[in-house]
Amino acid sequence: MTPASDNAITLTRKDLLGLKDLSRDEINLVLDTAESFKEISTRTIKKVPTLRGTTVINLFYEASTRTRTSFEIAAKRLSADTVNISASTSSVVKGETLVDTAKTLEAMNPDIIVIRHSCAGAPHILARLVSQSIINAGDGFHEHPTQALLDLLTIRQRKGGIEGLKVVIVGDIQHSRVARSNVYGMTTMGARVTLCGPAILIPRSVEQMGVTVETDMKKAVRGADVVMMLRMQFERQRSIVFPSIREYSQLFCLTGDTLELAKKDAIVMHPGPINRGTEIAPEVADGPRSVILDQVSNGVAVRMALLYLLAGGRQ
């Protein structure tokens, strides 16, 4: 018999809003817990009764398939009830404010609210306003903590650890919440991060975050342990920065040749969805060093871990 008080672990925070303030211990706690959850997704009956009777609301103001589905599957595997609210089909269309939406939801007593919003800080406002636990599924260009956590888990699995690794993140850094959260998380875990992309898309004084900047992709990728490609988000800024997709690709697409410059056992990551041929060559995306699909399955495990660690935590 193992008394529950032995080896008790906690995430003492009410919410998960970003990786900026997460300590190494907290990150390790989430990753370790996620590892244990991976096994459940391989069973025939992919369900455990742990969060039976809890309600998880997915409040998505921005379109998303993979993140929302991942959270939904994670909650359901823990036997929680899920409710999906997407802004375009809700009373937000009638002009309801975030605050009112939050208060309305709070009155229905859910346990956890997962929110994706185009405004940085929206999850933080929610966290202050309602007593429920809030998980940030992406706020504007600011943070996307669950993505970074699953990225860290993937790296840890493939490389045995994160400390000291050379990680290169390539793409539109300026507009990438994935990049930001990963920079916070990876520097906390001791990796050496290099950011690469068109100079105009790399935030000024980003070196203050403890990273190196390199606008020449070949130089950036040389000797890397991890190459993470970001989607070139043409829907965000159209042709302001680049006259054509082809020009971007010529400079910043991860081809097999470029990948040769990285370490022999380097892994290739991408948060998805990928633009084949734009930022990543198809044979690289589908190649043996790509861990893109591992990222996806780790995503479910990480989200299960977070729901588990945050649920019922306020006694």
Place this chain on the structure above:
Amino acid sequence: MENKKRIVMDADRIDRSISRIAYEMLEDNKGAEDMIVIAIRTGGILLARRIREKISHIEGVEVPLGILDITLYRDDVIMRGKKPKMGETDIPFSLDDKRVILVDDVIFTGRTIRAAPDALMDFGRPRLIRLAVLVDRGHRELPIQPDYVGEKLPSAFWEEVSVNLSESGGSDEVLIL
């Protein structure tokens, strides 16, 4: 009040109990056919390995061993702020139509064990499930009883009963703290 550590089972007693449990299991089962030992993490693991070794000596057969983590099936998991540390469940074979013996070191209120058959049912449909424990310390809160018991040890509710096997360091002993 001073906390005295009492050794209530020494290495020899533990060994004899484990032997008896193994013999009883084989007698009931009429051999080791279709038998599977599932250890409840963490207290049951070393004990389960010992039982398996005994069976191997007696019958010359290696019975499959799985490890079950019941943390997620506990009835008190989300009611507490602190979550118990989870371990991995490792049951790399089917349980369909098998005779499963759950193994744990101590049975107390029965709440830990109660969660185990629920967890196992998600892995298949065993023909039967039996329970083996080294120590039964009483104070049951649920109608759960072990099939094979090493020793019944009366204890006060507030005492702690600790089973140490030498594989984890120190010597074989059962302590009441």
